[in-house]
Amino acid sequence: MSQKYTSFIDEVWSSYPALSKRDFTDESELKSWSLGQYISAGYINFRTDRKTLYTLSMMLENFAVKNKAPLLATFENESLYKYVEDRYMEILKKVPRAWIIGNFNNPFLAQNLPNTVEVISCVGTNISNMWIVITKRSTGVFGLVAEDVGDNNFRGFFSISPMVIRKTIENICTTLKVDIELSK
Secondary structure, three states, rough: OOOOOOOOOHHHHOOOOHHHHOOOHHHHOOOOOOOHHHHHHHHEEEEHHHHHHHHHHHHHEEEHOOOOOOOEEOOOHHHHHHHHHHHHHHHHHHOOOOOOOOOOOOOOOOOOOOOOOOEEEEEOOOOOOOEEEEEEEOOOEEEEEEEEOOEEEEEEEEEEOOOHHHHHHHHHHHHHOOOOOOOO
16 A cells, blocks of 8 residues: 555545544543543544643553553654653553554664564654554554644544554554554
């Protein structure tokens, strides 16, 4: 599959055009939602800030730890990974498998990680400006997929649809020529 879109989000949405046309959930609502509310919503499009995504990311990471589920996380740059590195070291020790994907130029950035963690660079791809956190529950993979649109603002979606999230993972695998399998 060759990239047809500059935007990773647009590439995913091209497989599900009806989803991209859904209204955006009001940002003020998202700021107070629990993970259960996101899950109950099933699928939402959003435009939001970094703080809201950070909160949702932590909820997904905590879910992965509590449920001993695999975790995929992307980082737009090295400093964003460094900001959460200590917390991630603890998370990565508690999940069965993890993929850390980042716009990393430094191959020694993520050191001393468990052997269940794969660190993948996405430098020069349309994934480099993405904020993605995906984990798995009993009904399949779910998570957030967001694109940095500048000024600490993001557009994207949250989905519990394994089909939509698998398409996201498939696009990552195709672009980066890697194999990521959270469903097993």
